[in-house]
Amino acid sequence: xxxxxxxxxxxxxxxxxxxxxxxxxxxxxxxxxxxxxxxxxxxxxxxxxxxxxxxxxxxxxxxxxxxxxxxxxxxxxxxxxxxxxxxxxxxxxxxxxxxxxxxxxxxxxxxx
Amino acid sequence: xxxxxxxxxxxxxxxxxxxxxxxxxxxxxxxxxxxxxxxxxxxxxxxxxxxxxxxxxxxxxxxxxxxxxxxxxxxxxxxxxxxxxxxxxxxxxxxxxxxxxxxxxxxxxxx
Numbered sequence: 001x002x003x004x005x006x007x008x009x010x011x012x013x014x015x016x017x018x019x020x021x022x023x024x025x026x027x028x029x030x031x032x033x034x035x036x037x038x039x040x041x042x043x044x045x046x047x048x049x050x051x052x053x054x055x056x057x058x059x060x061x062x063x064x065x066x067x068x069x070x071x072x073x074x075x076x077x078x079x080x081x082x083x084x085x086x087x088x089x090x091x092x093x094x095x096x097x098x099x100x101x102x103x104x105x106x107x108x109x110x111x112x
Numbered sequence: 113x114x115x116x117x118x119x120x121x122x123x124x125x126x127x128x129x130x131x132x133x134x135x136x137x138x139x140x141x142x143x144x145x146x147x148x149x150x151x152x153x154x155x156x157x158x159x160x161x162x163x164x165x166x167x168x169x170x171x172x173x174x175x176x177x178x179x180x181x182x183x184x185x186x187x188x189x190x191x192x193x194x195x196x197x198x199x200x201x202x203x204x205x206x207x208x209x210x211x212x213x214x215x216x217x218x219x220x221x222x223x
Contacts, residue, residue, distance in 0.1 A: 004154075033211065033212075035214070040200060040217070040219065041216055041217065042114070042116075042118075042202060042214040042215050042216040042217050043155070043202065043204075043214040044114075044214075045114075045211055045212075045213060045214075048211055088154055088155075090154075090155075098143070098145070098160070098206065098208065098209050098212065099145070099157045099160065099168055099170065100145070100147075100155075100157060100204075100212060101157070102147075102154030102155050102156075103154050104152070104153055104154050105153075105154055
């Protein structure tokens with residue numbers, strides 16, 4: 001079974017609309033990372049959350065980690081075509097070294 | 113730009129062959145991690161090297177091996193290639209235990 005579940009698996013939104021992507025773990029998260037990936041390319045770091053209740057924003061993207069540190073959400077405001085791609089959450093499961101476990105990703109398309 | 117580079121970009125091999133993938137980390141980063149990403153999946157952790165020694169390993173067989181060099185470069189070697197080894201291979205560098213920055217990946221196809 002997947003240690004990290006992402007929802008939805010795919011999303012098509014109209015340009016200018018808001019959207020939210022969720023990442024859920026059955027275990028406590030010691031560090032939660034959000035990355036963006038263009039098809040077949042490397043991962044681009046977006047944000048890292050560590051403390052329960054933490055919220056970070058960069059341009060039109062906001063990420064939150066819930067108080068129990070088992071769920072994170074990524075919210076995009078007023079989506080643009082440049083936001084299209086695959087969004088991946090990766091978690092540090094406190095293995096003693098920084099091994100990241102990833103979800104399967106959310107594929108986002110933004111239609112004009 | 114993450115400052116992490118990988119070579120080659122694409123590679124085609126046949127079953128049973130051996131392959132070496134290369135990664136150049138950001139200057140000053142003492143940790144490199146390698147991941148395998150199958151089509152439509154998230155990256156899976158292969159192993160991590162910290163100061164030139166293996167620091168942790170995922171659920172991959174011993175035919176997957178690696179090296180890290182003092183000049184911030186590293187290698188992933190895969191012996192006896194199987195069809196299921198076809199994937200995007202990503203390296204990520206960090207200054208332990210900070211954020212991992214990923215390279216663009218090497219697409220390996222095994223025929």
